[in-house]
Amino acid sequence: MSVVGKIVNSRWFSPLALLAAWEAGSRTGVIPERTLAAPSEVAGTLFGMVVSGELPSNLAVSFGRALTGLAIGVIVGVVLALTAGLSRKGEAAIDPLMQIKRTIPTLALTPLFIVWFGIGETPKVALIAFASMFPVYLNLYSGIRGVDLRLLEGARSFGLSRAEQVWHVILPGALPSLLVGLRYSLSISILVLVVAEQINASAGLGYLINNARDFMRTDIIVVCLMVYAVLGLAADWLVRTVERRALVWRPSLVEA
Amino acid sequence: MDARLNFLSDAAPVGLAPLHGEPPVVRLRGFTRRFGENTIIHDLNLDIAPGEFVALLGRSGSGKTTLLRTLAGLDGTDGQDVTVPTSRAVVFQDARLLxxxxxxxxxxxxxxxxxxxxxxxxxxxxxxxxxxxxxxxxxxxxxxxxxxxxxxxxxxxPSLLLLDEPFAALDALTRIRMHDLVLDLWRAHRPAVLMVTHDVDEAVALADRILVLDEGRIAAQDRISIPRGERGELARPYREKFLQILDGTARADGVIPFPHGIPA
The missing domain is CATH 1.10.238 (Recoverin; domain 1)
Structure with a gap:
């Protein structure tokens, strides 16, 4: 294959070509700056915002919101899933409520949350927590219920108490499902973060974007979009790393 | 019939009292197990002596797995007259490793x-x-x-080792090696063993005593006194006899319905 052919067939080619076309369009004036800033200008802005500390400080605020909301949501989701998964009474009490909650899009609750919690940090964190709770709940609950009954019976035949069965069999058996739920929760928390930060924020990525919109700084908007993308990638990487360590017993991972 | 093969045709039931005069580790009297309308195990009496190797033969649905689950403590006994040691362990057909x-x-x-x-x-x-x-x-x-x-x-x-068709999923060569291993372990530790199997050869090769379970009843049983390793020619006549029992053609003449001395 010729060198040109190799380049054209590479997976990097089309994104780079798009970037080049974008740059060329901006330089020639085909794409006005108020529509979309040139990639080179975005890079410059990114550098400037990092050096000035504007981006890191606002990123930290956003990161804190997402992490707090996520932590609350995951903890509540895990507790509810354990209660519903391990006891019939818990299931009867919790599962119907969670299924009802599932039918309401979390973001539609934004106005109500603003009425309840005002426009400070609380509604933002609450929205993220509320949204990220469900994937963890649903996956862990079905994971617990899907644990191989033969393994459980085997453990029972060796005289393990109920608590030991939960610890040695049910929870490890449900762990893969929990991690799937965690991955969903992470991406949802970032999604909700984007919307929640539009609520009268005075710091954070959403604040930067809102501000930039008012001054038509498309370069700053693009920088923030990139940061959101990086956050999503980082979240995915995090769960993959946890999975690789926690599920090391799986054959596909054992062989790898 | 071979004189050593006193199975079924012998007037006096053999070896049904405890082997060494010690009390049995397993003792069931009139044990019955129902699932809804179906009676899986019907008025069963069973003793297993300490250190005794018992093979439980039967077709699918004969109740042998239900009996094993009862002895393993996986199913309740509903207050029936069931004595099993607390020190017991099960090997399932699927290894059930975590x-x-x-x-x-x-x-x-x-x-x-x-x-x-x-x-x-x-x-x-x-x-x-x-x-x-x-x-x-x-x-x-x-x-x-x-x-x-x-x-x-x-x-x-364990003082009672329960084996639930443990070698059924293995290839023939591995199975033979597992038989030797089980015998070695049994000799070293001397637990009472109840092995559920549908393989007559396996039962003949390993057990002191063979029980045949059919429709929840012990249709036949025999103690094999020939040393292990000299039983090569035994499997075929046993197999034929079992088939006759299970077909009903031999039920009338030689079946030992219950252990000697235990009221039916």
């Missing part, structure tokens, strides 16, 4: 004490898997997994 625990931790499951790892290691050495201590169960072959299951059962030094 895939997220390394081999030695599977063996040590539920064990208490300071030297758990050493005990697990000793048990694994005994089944020839001392080198796979830290392997993940899903990387084991079927035969290896079953040996780990044996080690997991024996590390508890």
């Amino acid at each position: 895939p997220w625990k390394k081999v030695w931790r599977n063996v040590a499951l539920g064990l208490r004490g300071p030297d758990v790892r050493q005990r697990a290691e000793a048990a694994l050495r005994e089944v020839g898997l001392g080198h796979r201590m830290d392997a993940w169960p899903l990387t084991l072959s079927g035969g290896e997994a079953q040996r780990v299951a044996l080690a997991r059962a024996l590390v508890r030094e």
Whole structure:
């Protein structure tokens, strides 16, 4: 294959070509700056915002919101899933409520949350927590219920108490499902973060974007979009790393 | 018929009293088990002496797995007259190792004490898997997994070892090697063994006593006094006799319906 052919067939080619076309369009004036800033200008802005500390400080605020909301949501989701998964009474009490909650899009609750919690940090964190709770709940609950009954019976035949069965069999058996739920929760928390930060924020990525919109700084908007993308990638990487360590017993991972 | 093969045709039922005069480790009297309308086990009497190797033969649906589950304590006894030792262990047909625990931790499951790892290691050495201590169960072959299951059962030094068709899923060669291993372990530890199987050869090769379960009743039983290893020619006549019993053609003349001396 010729060198040109190799380049054209590479997976990097089309994104780079798009970037080049974008740059060329901006330089020639085909794409006005108020529509979309040139990639080179975005890079410059990114550098400037990092050096000035504007981006890191606002990123930290956003990161804190997402992490707090996520932590609350995951903890509540895990507790509810354990209660519903391990006891019939818990299931009867919790599962119907969670299924009802599932039918309401979390973001539609934004106005109500603003009425309840005002426009400070609380509604933002609450929205993220509320949204990220469900994937963890649903996956862990079905994971617990899907644990191989033969393994459980085997453990029972060796005289393990109920608590030991939960610890040695049910929870490890449900762990893969929990991690799937965690991955969903992470991406949802970032999604909700984007919307929640539009609520009268005075710091954070959403604040930067809102501000930039008012001054038509498309370069700053693009920088923030990139940061959101990086956050999503980082979240995915995090769960993959946890999975690789926690599920090391799986054959596909054992062989790898 | 071969004089040594006193099975069924003998006027006096053999070997049904406890072997060594010790009280039996398993004692069932009039045990009945129903699921809804279906009676799975019907008025069963059974004694197993300490250290006795009993094979339980039967077709699918004969109630043999239900009986084993009762002895394993996995099903309740509803207050019936059932005596089983608390020290018992089961080896299932599928090894049922926890895939997220390394081999030695599977063996040590539920064990208490300071030297758990050493005990697990000793048990694994005994089944020839001392080198796979830290392997993940899903990387084991079927035969290896079953040996780990044996080690997991024996590390508890049970007075009753329950084997639920433990070798049914293994290839023929591995099965023969497992037979030798089970006999070695049994001789070393002397638990009472109840092995559920549908393989007549296996039952003849391993057991002191064979029970045939049919429709929830003991249709026949016999004690084999010939030493293991000299039983090569025994399997065929046994197999024929069992088939006759299960077909109903031999039911009338020689079946020992219940152990001698136990009221029916």
